[in-house]
Amino acid sequence: MRLKWMAMILACANWIFGYAQRTECLLEEHWKFIKEDVVGAQLVTYDDTKWETVSVPHDWAIYGPFDRNNDLQNVTVVQNLEKKTSLKTGRTGGLPYVGTGWYRTTFKAPQGKHTTLVFDGAMSEARVYVNGKEVCFWPYGYNSFYCDVTDVVHADGKENMLAVRLENKPQSSRWYPGAGLYRNVHVLSTEKIHVPVWGTQITTPHVGKDFASVCLRTQIEGAGTKELTVVTDILSPEGKVVASKENKGHINHGQPFTQNFLVANPSLWSPESPALYQAVSKIYCEGKLTDTYTTRFGIRSIEFVADKGFYLNGQHRKFQGVCNHHDLGPLGAAVNKSALRHQLSLLKDMGCDAIRTAHNMPAPELVELCDEMGFMMMIEPFDEWDIAKCKNGYHRYFQEWAEKDMVNMLRHYRNHPSVIMWSIGNEVPTQCSPEGYRVAKFLQDICHREDPTRPVTCGMDQVSCVLDNGFAAMIDIPGLNYRTSRYEEAYQRLPQNLILGSETSSTVSSRGVYKLPVQKGFSVLYDDHQCSSYDLEACVWSNIPDIDLALAEDHDWTLGQFVWTGFDYLGEPSPYDKDSWPNHSSMFGIIDLASIPKDRYYLYRSVWNKKAETLHILPHWNWEGHEGTEVPVFVYTSYPSAELFINGKSFGKQTKHGETPENRFRLMWPHAIYEPGEVKVVAYNQAGEPVAEKMIHTAGRPHHIELSTKRESLVSDGKDLAYVTLKIVDKDGRLCPQDGRLVYFQVDGEGRFRAAANGDPTCLDLFHLPQMHVFNGMLTLIVQSGKKEGYIKVKATSPGINAGMLQLKVK
Structure with missing residues (x-):
């Protein structure tokens, strides 16, 4: 117990070094966990010594095993245009998330303080007990919530017993939701007079180049009728005080304490320059400092102009966004800030500038990173x-x-500059009901009441319903999910004269899989349960990427798009969802479950990333048995034209044009002839001058394992992650694109093996075991830092080829 308490002291170091009036502690280590419904587990006297010891965030289901019988659902998915009921396998990932689990730990609260427990998310139907008493119930697993435990914690500084019961019911989700205390848990202690959780609201009524006005509204609890003094400094992104106010007053009828500031020559927040300010407020009562509260914010303006589109800081732009579920692939739903940063970095390089948190409240770490890295959010x-x-x-x-x-949700995230709009729902059946308009207005009015500065949208897929019944006309920003053929009609009929692609594309592909002959198709099924990476296959209710890219280019009134999805995710293995086990993860992602970009990544990058050169060739060039036959070659490039050479022979020059959407964004040689050797592409600029070239080659026999990572070092915080790419290559270092061998991992030193993934939606290898089959020659293993400085050594082996090794510094 002494070691446990010392660990908590270190985790709560800000109790000693932070503001004495406000302390916050993360409850991470030394939780006890059991996955069963235990009678009396909330009691202080309950013996949990035989339970598993875990760290939080924790996802109990990600460790598997995968099983066809986990959450079988015999349903009709109306939003996917289904007319008949069918047995859905793998719909929620084939992982054992259903059931009841208990978590227990202890914590101390400073004496004489107001104490609050804050849960960033708990999946789901959370019942929270402190010292045997139920202190709160919160059913929705995706939302953050808090419990006032001031009256039940020990006043004498003794340890308090915290117990949490969670239950996931069968058929409670359409994708893998995760399980357990999968987000962080905080203990917050303040004086009686304090700013409550999410107790401030910052707006910027005027934003200009010369100055910006900032309005800060601060909720203060516990003051009664006493006079307060609030002193607030506005700190610039560089940490300099750029504005200050000292105001005195009383809290009138529970209204917030309001202060106004002027900031000269503000640095405006945008995806290209995500400048962040801080408002640091000190609350005084009768000359005594009772609380210090910091609110991070950005200064920026947003406008949605009928017929013209979206303006950020006065500049017209389109959303180049993606939708993402909350799971982190092989890490499951357990939040990790390093993993989120890794995902966002890949999307940033693609040119993505916006995230839709489909279809639930995000982890606060994601919103913080979007503020910092420059992503607009829905x-x-x-x-x-x-x-x-x-x-x-x-x-x-x-x-x-x-x-x-x-x-x-609104109070938690309304101060974040990355948040551009709120969505109130996704493809809800209510949109076609007689009460749909009323329910939508109820939700939109809550948004307007709590945050009048941002518009509201809704992802609507039943276009005929919402155009006819007034539902779409009432929403601030009408969002259409797919249904691109109805955009023009919706624009003409709706009073907003704007259309947002709230969910687009749903192209399906398996990384490194190419099907011949190449042809466009909808919900195409193959014997191997994979989809072609020629990027011409979609679901029956969706379309290929080129359609949405063209709509964004052609019409000012289209606001841009949020592609379904940025990353593959666990569950929803369309089009292989009807009794198609072992499929258990999606194929919608631009990036696969192993965080490896698919070919489609470079199609979007060639259009969206205006600052970087893109030149990408597909498919691979290992086609034994196809010698002398047609193997089409596609090129995704930021240049307008390119010429294809196979073993030095020109197959002609192709130039982007607008005869079809595909011809506008892709260069295609449908009659390229396969012969082993070299494929070279020479790209030309607008003047017809050669400016770049790229080559791929037929790979030889597998020779060795190659390990690489973009991380030069890791932070010794016990949480930082390195995503290590593993490739099976020939003697010349060329990827062997059809290899599927089993590889074993060994991680030594100041870190540990955390998980692995290969991106194969049909693979049942467990993520947490140090072995996995490669998929088309590649996989990713994830290494986590320890808490000491030193080195991590990674070794990967497989019979018959040379091992791969990698060393990482931890500092």
Whole structure:
């Protein structure tokens, strides 16, 4: 117990070194966990010594095993245009997330303080007990919530017992939701007079180059009728004080304490320059400092102009966005800031500038990173309202809890400059009901009340319904999911004269898999349960990327798009969802489950990333048995034209043109003839001058394992991650694109093996074991730092080829 308490002291170091009035502690280590419904587990006297010891964030289901029988769902998916009920296998990832779990730990609270427990998310139906007493219940697993435990913690400084019961019901999700305390848990202690959780609101009523006005509204609790003094400094991105105010007053009828500031020559927040300010407020009562509260914010303006589109800081732009589920692939739903940063870095290089949190509230770490790294956000809370999509979905709680959930989300994230708009739902069946308009207005009004500065959208897929019943006309920004053929009609009929691609494309592909002959198709099925990476296959309700790219280019009134999806995710293995086990992860991602970009990544990059050269060739060039036959070659490039050479023979020059959407964004040689050797592409600029070239080659026999990572070193915090790319290559270092061998990993030194993934939606290898089959010659292994400085040594072996080794510094 002494070691446990020392660990908590280190985790709560800001109790000693931070502001004495406000302390915050993360409860991470030494939790006890059991996956079963235990009677009496909330009691202080309960013996949990035989339970598993875990760290939080923790996802109990990601360790598997995968099983076809995990959450079988015999359903009709109406939003996918299904007419008949069918057995869905792998719909929620084939992982054992269903069931009940208990977590227990202890914590100390400073004496004489106001104490609050803050949960960033708990999946799901959380019942929280302190010292045997239930202190709160929060059913929605995606939302952050808090519990006032001041009256139940020990006043004498003794340890307090915290117990949390969580339950995931079967058929409660359409994808893998995760399980357990999968986000962080905080203990917050303040004086009686304090700013409550999410207690400030910052707006910027005027934004200009010369100056910006900043309005800070601060909720203060516990003051009663006493006079308060609030002193606030506005700090620039460089940490300099650029504005200050000292105001005295009383809290009138619970209204917030308001202060106004002028900031000269502000640095404006944008994806290209994500400048962040801080408002540091000190609360005094009768000359005594009672609280210090810091609010991070950005200065920027947003406008949505009918017929013209979206303006950020006065500049017209389109959303180049992606939708993402919250799971982190092989890490599951357990949040890790390093993993989120890794994902965002890949998307940033692609030219992505916006994230839709489909279809739920995000982890606060994601929103913080979007602020810092420059991503605009559409934050979305719900996948269903009062009418069910899933038997045990959110509709069970909507009437009582929807407003509470919305208020928590809005107050939590309304100060973040990355947040550009709120979404109130995704493809909800309610959109076609007689009550749909009323329910949508109820939710939109909550957004307007809590945050009048941002517009509201909704992902709508039933276009005929919402155009005819007034639903779409009432929403601030009408968002259409797919249905690109209805864009023009919707624009003409709706009073907003704007259309947002709230969910687009849903192209499906498996990394490194290429099907011949090459042809466009919808919900195409193959015997190997894979999809072609020629990027011409989509689901019956969706389309290939080129359609949405063209719409964004051709019409000012289209606001841009949020592609489904940035990353593959666990569950929803379309088009292999009908009794198609072992498929258990999506194929929608631009980037696969192993964080390896698919070919489609470079198609988007060639259009979206205006600052970098893109020149990418597909497919691979190992086609034994196809000698002398047609193997089409596609090129995704930022240049307007290119010439293809196979073993020195020219197959002609292709130039982008607008006869079809594909010809506008791709260069294609459908009649290229396969022969082993070298494929070279020479790219030309607008003047017809050769400016870049790229080559791929037929690979020889597998020779050795190659390990690489973009991380030069890791931070010794016990959380930092390195994503190590593993390739099977020939003697010349060329990828062997059809290899599928089993590889073993060994990680030694000041770190540990965390997980691995290969991106194969049909592979049942467990993520947490130090071995995995490569998929088309590649996989990713994830290494986590320890808490000491030193080195991590990574070794990968497989019979018959030379081992691969890599060393990482931890500092």
